[in-house]
Amino acid sequence: MGEIRMPSLGADMESGRLAEWLVAPGDRIARGDVIAVVETQKGAIEIEAFEGGTVGRLEVAEGQTVPVGAPILSLEEPAAAAAAAAPPPSGAPAPTPEPAPAPAPERVSQPTAAPPAPEGVPQPAVPSPAPAAVEAAPPSRAAERVRASPAARRLAQRFGMDLAALTGSGPEDAVVSADVRRAREAERQAPTPERRAPEAGRARGLDLAEMRKAIAAAMARSKREIPHFYVATQVDLKAAADWLAETNAARPPDERMLMGALFLKATAKALLEHSVFNGTFEDGSARPGDGVHIGTAVAIRGGGLIAPAIHDCDRLSLDALMARMRDLVARVRGGGLRSSELTDPTVTVSSLGDRGVETLFGIIYPPQVALIGFGRVTETVLAVEGAPVVRPAVSISLAADHRVADGHRGGLFLRTLASLLQEPQSL
Amino acid sequence: MSLSEEQIRSVLVEELGRIAPEVELDTIDPDGDLRDEMDIDSMDHLNLMIALHQRLGIAIPEIDYPKLLTLNDAIRYLVARS
Structure with a gap:
């Protein structure tokens, strides 16, 4: 049975x-x-x-x-x-x-x-x-x-x-x-510690204090067990922003896309090429992901954070991916997350969107081996063809587990990701 | 369709309340950036645009987003477009 x-x-x-x-x-x-x-x-x-x-x-x-x-x-x-x-x-x-x-x-x-x-x-x-x-x-x-x-x-x-x-x-x-x-x-120590009261009758629904404890436990474990390394790069987003503006101009609000969808799709495709960053590390060995299931960090009003998986991101069209993101954010904030979404992300993406700061340094969610962080998209002075120009740009960082890869490999991954974002129409 | 400023204000306030239920709308600065006043991210903002389209019939093009940064600006813009 x-x-x-x-x-x-x-x-x-x-x-x-x-x-x-x-x-x-x-x-x-x-x-x-x-x-x-x-x-x-x-x-x-x-x-x-x-x-x-x-x-x-x-x-x-x-x-x-x-x-x-x-x-x-x-x-x-x-x-x-x-x-x-x-x-x-x-x-x-x-x-x-x-x-x-x-x-x-x-x-x-x-x-x-x-x-x-x-x-x-x-x-x-x-x-x-x-x-x-x-x-x-x-x-x-x-x-x-x-x-x-x-x-x-x-x-x-x-x-x-x-x-x-x-x-x-x-x-x-x-x-x-x-x-x-x-x-x-x-x-x-000699003195006996006090007993913790049994946590009976926890209030139904989201308890942000409990969630904070859970985040703390997972992050402490990550910092304890995972030898992190970090690499980052600045990426010109003119092509992506122009393409997005042009695409959205012809669409009603409920069919518009956010830059975040492009980030997810480009990340998924880059991970196909650099699969070492897509998977888990447990019991002394690395295990490749059984698909590109991106844990997508969603902030919760009041201070929580959760990163449920969007499954098979590499195989979803941009529109489908955008629909999944909207659905996921709605369910994170309104309830209805499913167990598989929490148990099987193979990598995490955290994106600060259009507010916040320029760069994010991630902490890997165990047992995953990598976290890709997207900072705020900002107008930035870039050198283009030998002259300074102002363009939308984003800092993309990779936090990865040194037990599975090194900085050189991480740099190659970010280069691939950056070049995918130069051709948004092909994502 | 022509809507009164009062109707528009009430729809806008209701939808903002749906996104940020914990924010007391009469305590925010009506001339402050809504994203900061109410901690609205890009997904919240898109959902607001979708809701305004559905309820007021006004499809706000992305290029006009900067004209709706504050509560007062948003009401002014929507009144002009209704």
């Missing part, structure tokens, strides 16, 4: 609150269908099924918070196998926990989940104190082992600490990274 787990929607996510089920036992679902809405630090996210089948049982009640990796839904066998397997009727009482073949939380249903938990983390046979028996919630199969977030497991291994000895302060008493850090502090 298959199951769907609470996905990791980014390197920084430890748990999610199941806000709403969109399927019921007996429903047929296909891979990619939206099955539930989960509230995270990034707001309410629509979770997509990672595999198809018939919904057997909902393992988590609406309103319940579970750690990343916990089973949230079980699938019944496909019809053929079902005859032999005799699946339990939906709504049947939860099975007694199996002798834990340890369905590890890190084996989550999304490809870019947090890295697998290190081997050698103690897996005690005795149940950890207090998990599972939470209110009316059906027990999950993870109950037999220590509940802990992947980040906490990683940290505990690094510090050589026993997860089973820690008191969890996360959802359902799961051990979260803060617990590990706190215990670590306690080991070093």
Whole structure:
């Protein structure tokens, strides 16, 4: 029997609150269908099924918070196998926990989940104190082992600490990274640290303070783990700006394009040529992206930032890309982001648009290996054919992971990107 | 179609409120740059142009964008075009 787990929607996510089920036992679902809405630090996210089948049982009640990796839904066998397997009727009482073949939380249903938990983390046979028996919630199969977030497991291994000895302060008493850090502090100093109040009843919707924490966690990890290098170049945008003005002049407002669409498309095409910057780096090795899925940084009023993927940017026309950007910005600000958009960007583009400053120095979003930053388009004095002229120009920067490439390669990438922007009609 | 300044002002204020719900419109400087007063980015601005086109029937060409930088300028421009 298959199951769907609470996905990791980014390197920084430890748990999610199941806000709403969109399927019921007996429903047929296909891979990619939206099955539930989960509230995270990034707001309410629509979770997509990672595999198809018939919904057997909902393992988590609406309103319940579970750690990343916990089973949230079980699938019944496909019809053929079902005859032999005799699946339990939906709504049947939860099975007694199996002798834990340890369905590890890190084996989550999304490809870019947090890295697998290190081997050698103690897996005690005795149940950890207090998990599972939470209110009316059906027990999950993870109950037999220590509940802990992947980040906490990683940290505990690094510090050589026993997860089973820690008191969890996360959802359902799961051990979260803060617990590990706190215990670590306690080991070093005599006084015992104060317990953090369990974060119950977090307000529905976007919590900017929580989002700030998530951004901080991801960026701290990035700066800790990724050896960044930076290169930048100034690009003449006269051709692009002229082409855009001419194109938009003949169009009603709802069909107009923004310079940002040209930036995304040119970046996607340049990444096809320099694919080393499109992908991830995990567990000591680089993995190329399975397409050019550009995480597009969108600012949230009040101070948040999120970079969901626009999938296959290289294959979209400029108009299609513009439509996707508008849709994405509307959903970031109004709700309705999908889990796959948060889990599988292969690179990030951050663009300051027509305001702000000239240059942006990005921090790579792990486990990606590159971030391309576009500054504000400004009127700039450029040397053209031996004479100074004033033209619209933009500073484009690349922050990249030195484990996969070097500055020379980064420079070539930016040159390609710059030259693509000189022929906007071919984008 | 001819619209009164009052009608135009109310549509404009309503659409700006949709983009920046947290901004109290009576506290902004009507002669200040709207993008700075309300923290509007290029996507917000485009959405505003789309909304004004749909609700007032006025398709503002890009070349005229600089004539709508402030609240007062925008109302003046829209009144003249309605």
